[in-house]
Amino acid sequence: MNITLRQLRILEAVVEHNSYTDAAKALFMSQPAISMQIKQMELQIDLPLFNREGKQVILTEAGHELLHYAQKIRQQLEEAELVxxxxxxxxxxxxxxxxxxxxxxxxxxxxxxxxxxxxxxxxxxxxxxxxxxxxxxxxxxxxxxxxxxxxxxxxxxxxxxxDNPLVIIAAPSHPLTRQTKTIPLKDLADELFIVRERDSGTRIAAERFFASHDMQLKTAMEMNRSEAIKQAVMAELGLGIVSLHTIEMELALKRLVVLKVEDFPIMRxxxxxxxxxxxxxxxxxxxxxxxxxxxxxxxxxxxx
The missing domain is CATH 3.40.190.10 (Periplasmic binding protein-like II)
Structure with missing residues (x-):
């Protein structure tokens, strides 16, 4: 196989712009020149790199594989350039x-x-x-x-x-904020929580913690940002479990309260x-x- 670095860059450009014409403009080439280089690569590997669907160009399985290696090669060349x-x-x-x-x-x-x-x-x-x-x-x-x-x-x-402590937060009006002693974890069994998405490290840690105490984390809503969780908790939609690093301003302004719960914080x-x-x-x-x-x-x- 005798594919050049220039041809690999053309492949990346066509994928990036989803168009032979736009790739040609980005690389200051003509559209026929782009087509010819793609065709030469396809002849080299004896497999098609793209399928056409209307005005779109869709990578074939062979195209995906070659793109993967093109990206790896470019990254290694960039590292070599810096060194x-x-x-x-x-x-x-x-x-x-x-x-x-x-x-x-x-x-x-x-x-x-x-x-x-x-x-x-x-x-x-x-x-x-x-x-x-x-x-x-x-x-x-x-x-x-x-x-x-x-x-x-x-x-x-x-x-x-x-350290990254995970704490339980509540709106200042929540009844649990009036507790002066440490809150037993079992007292949260019926509380609803605003949580991060399932792949979140915070969500995974919280669910493991509750499972280790033979409890289930009851979820009311799922959010993909800590900011959204804080806003939902302030709106009294439930409790939240967040990193202590994310609530410094809300604590200072007394918009949120950290509950003193048994075995918390979860130390990550x-x-x-x-x-x-x-x-x-x-x-x-x-x-x-x-x-x-x-x-x-x-x-x-x-x-x-």
Whole structure:
């Protein structure tokens, strides 16, 4: 097989733009030239890469496989470029960081502190849910992720850098807020909870906690963001289980109350995670070391 890097870039462009014509414009080529390059690749592998459905071009199974390798090759070349530039003294200082949506409450402080030490760092930041984090790691499309419970069996390196307490929150008007003593967990058996989506680390931890106490977490609503859970709890639609990092402002304004419940908080942790095989340039390597050594002093868990 004699497919060139240029042809792989053309394949990526056609998929990205879902059009030969738009891919041609993006690459400053003619549409017939794009068609010819795709045809040459198909002759090389003796399989079609696209099916046409109206004006759309749909990847075949062979197209999906070749696109996967095209993306891997491009990512490795980008890593090689950074390493070689550093050897020449042309450090570009790029960091691609992907984080759980809950981490967005504290991670900007960490990035700002890092940027004061490394002002040349160019940070790309993506915020997504747990499914998106795992896809970014599996596809090697990010340098590292900030997340809760790391997955098992994905050939990953995880560095724990901070506690992540999960607490039960209520509207100030909720009857349980008037309790002066620790609330027995059994007293929550009939309470309804506003919860995160099923793949969320917070949801998984909460359900495991209740199951370990022979109880079931009764859910009233399912939300995909901590902000939505907080708003629903403030509207007296139920109780919530959230990271303590997400409610600092609401506690200060007395819009939410943390209930003192038996065996709470659920103590989880924040990790910075990357692929075992990831080869870092100077700035991502510096960020890893910075988080490991400085995060615990820079970031404070809100008091309750």
């Amino acid at each position: 070689l530039q550093e050897l020449k003294g042309l450090k570009r200082g790029r960091l691609h960081l992907t984080m759980a949506s809950t981490a967005n409450y504290f991670a900007p402080q960490l990035i700002a502190a890092f940027h004061r030490v490394y002002p040349g760092a160019q940070v790309t930041l993506d915020v997504t849910n747990r499914t998106g984090l795992l896809e970014a790691l599996d596809n090697n499309s990010t340098d590292m992720v900030i997340m809760g419970r790391p997955p098992v069996g994905h050939q990953l390196t995880s560095i724990r850098f901070m 942790h924040w990790y910075i995670v990357h692929r075992d095989s990831k080869r870092f340039s100077a700035i991502p390597e510096a960020f890893l070391n910075f988080v490991a050594s400085e995060a615990s002093t820079l970031l404070q868990i809100p008091a309750v």
